Amino acid sequence: MESFNNFSTATATASAFKVAEASVAVATLREFVKGMSWWTVAATSLAILLVAEQIRYLNRKQGIAGRAWTIPIVGEFLASMHPTFEGYLAKWESGPLSCVSVFHKFVVIASTQELSRKILNAPAYVQPCVVDAGKKILKHTNWVFLDGKAHVEYRKGLNNLFTRKALGVYLPAQEQVYDEYFKEFLAMSKEKHVPYMNIFREINVAVSCRTFCGDYITSAAIKAISDDYWRITAAMELVNFPLVLPYTKIWYGVQARNRVLAEFEASSAKSRARMQAGEEPNCMMDAWIKEMIEAKAFQEKGDANSAGHAPILIREFSDSEIAQTFLSFLFASQDATSSAMCWLFQYLADRPEILDKVREEQLALRDGDRNKRMDIDMVEKMTYTRAVVKETLRLRPPVLMVPYAAKKDYPITPEYTVPKGSMIIPTFWHALHDEEAYPEPNHWNPERWTEGKAESFPRNWLVFGTGPHVCLGQQYAVMHLMACVGKASMFLDWDHLRTPTSDDIRIFATTFPMDDLLLKFSERAA
Numbered sequence: 001m002e003s004f005n006n007f008s009t010a011t012a013t014a015s016a017f018k019v020a021e022a023s024v025a026v027a028t029l030r031e032f033v034k035g036m037s038w039w040t041v042a043a044t045s046l047a048i049l050l051v052a053e054q055i056r057y058l059n060r061k062q063g064i065a066g067r068a069w070t071i072p073i074v075g076e077f078l079a080s081m082h083p084t085f086e087g088y089l090a091k092w093e094s095g096p097l098s099c100v101s102v103f104h105k106f107v108v109i110a111s112t113q114e115l116s117r118k119i120l121n122a123p124a125y126v127q128p129c130v131v132d133a134g135k136k137i138l139k140h141t142n143w144v145f146l147d148g149k150a151h152v153e154y155r156k157g158l159n160n161l162f163t164r165k166a167l168g169v170y171l172p173a174q175e176q177v178y179d180e181y182f183k184e185f186l187a188m189s190k191e192k193h194v195p196y197m198n199i200f201r202e203i204n205v206a207v208s209c210r211t212f213c214g215d216y217i218t219s220a221a222i223k224a225i226s227d228d229y230w231r232i233t234a235a236m237e238l239v240n241f242p243l244v245l246p247y248t249k250i251w252y253g254v255q256a257r258n259r260v261l262a263e264f265e266a267s268s269a270k271s272r273a274r275m276q277a278g279e280e281p282n283c284m285m286d287a288w289i290k291e292m293i294e295a296k297a298f299q300e301k302g303d304a305n306s307a308g309h310a311p312i313l314i315r316e317f318s319d320s321e322i323a324q325t326f327l328s329f330l331f332a333s334q335d336a337t338s339s340a341m342c343w344l345f346q347y348l349a350d351r352p353e354i355l356d357k358v359r360e361e362q363l364a365l366r367d368g369d370r371n372k373r374m375d376i377d378m379v380e381k382m383t384y385t386r387a388v389v390k391e392t393l394r395l396r397p398p399v400l401m402v403p404y405a406a407k408k409d410y411p412i413t414p415e416y417t418v419p420k421g422s423m424i425i426p427t428f429w430h431a432l433h434d435e436e437a438y439p440e441p442n443h444w445n446p447e448r449w450t451e452g453k454a455e456s457f458p459r460n461w462l463v464f465g466t467g468p469h470v471c472l473g474q475q476y477a478v479m480h481l482m483a484c485v486g487k488a489s490m491f492l493d494w495d496h497l498r499t500p501t502s503d504d505i506r507i508f509a510t511t512f513p514m515d516d517l518l519l520k521f522s523e524r525a526a
């Protein structure tokens, strides 16, 4: 007890001294400031803040690559407004871990396969980071913002939409869209080469809407969604005005989002009625709603579903939740799939000997009859066409990086800890251009997937990410690209007008040919 009292007295005395010291310091500072003009006070405060900013930056940076000092206040904001591929590459090549600062945000970039995989598989430390505009457009209630167990649970309920059986159900609607658009391709570029980047964006919206909503959605509504989607992409800026004021980009984006959601919600209601009437599913909404109905029946009566297994009822989802989920799919798929389609048509036009091999495979799979409709068995046997798609995705990955946020201090290497609150970005370029896995990595060589050793390096295949947030639609995306280009090879010839920038990469959410891809289509003789 005695020693406790002594300790308390000593502590109280020390505290009293500290208070006295602090009061003296404040008084001295006050005297010092008194002799200064307001301008001097303001300038001194600013100088202190700027020095503190640099110290903070250096403390976070430690030994990793990056500027020796950060640009005051804005950091690398201006460079981030107009990103170039060459700028990104220089950053990735500067070190396995590098950093930038944008306003107050500290950003760590990982460029090696090992570090990128490590981040994507570290849900205890990181979670996906969506720009502020993303939350406004997709709505805060969207499932993509869930983390940890809640995310895993929600995702489980969506896996059934991408099974082999389900993918087969969506194919007829997809093929119908290819038929319609191929006619448009022929009409559009009859006279001369035209830029196809936007046209490919449009066909991908149409394929997505038909796959998600089947015939519940009209062609006019799909066209409107395609136009609206531009507004959604345009609103996705790194930094937006914080309020949704009328006639700003973000406001147009939110209006567009509302129209898309209204269409998807109405489709979900129609699908629910048709599935409740016991009809066959032919789109993703049908597949989801049918699974829910069957799971409920199983809970109530113990009936196995039509596939003979006991379905799991995660929970019942409302039309509004279903619509929001499909909005997230449209958001996740639209730019990436359009990017892949551009490069695919470009490379095949530039290398006719490879296109000939695709044609040979496609015709053989149709037993010599190019009019034969596709089914899942046929698509699965497209070995060479798959190699062409994979090689295109490898050489020109649509998604170059995925921003994550550090939930807590993250000791990513023995030497470096990513500070809590930083943005941390795994990147994919180096993994996908690794000399060992892909000799001559800048050469487009589909054979590396059939005869070469590319398939022996699954850890390098980061096109669709990895870990708990790995792309949900990857099988569907590859199947759609194979089916589309395979069918095009049967009915269309296309010529690419090469320009000096055809192989350069334009960053527009994803990667596109710098010259917007100038193509001319003509009908192919039977």
Ligand code: HEM
Residues within 6 Å of the ligand: 120, 128, 144, 155, 328, 329, 330, 332, 333, 336, 337, 340, 398, 399, 402, 463, 464, 465, 466, 467, 468, 469, 470, 471, 472, 473, 474, 476, 477
């Ligand atoms: C070539 C086309 C595509 C590419 C390159 C691509 C790539 C990616 C990447 C890199 C991620 C992040 C993975 C991670 O954080 O580890 C992702 C996530 C996602 N993708 Fe894709 N994607 C494509 C097409 C699609 C399609 C067609 C759909 C749906 C129909 C889709 C749905 C999603 C969803 C829902 C997520 C988030 C998953 C989650 O957070 O759990 N993607 N995608």
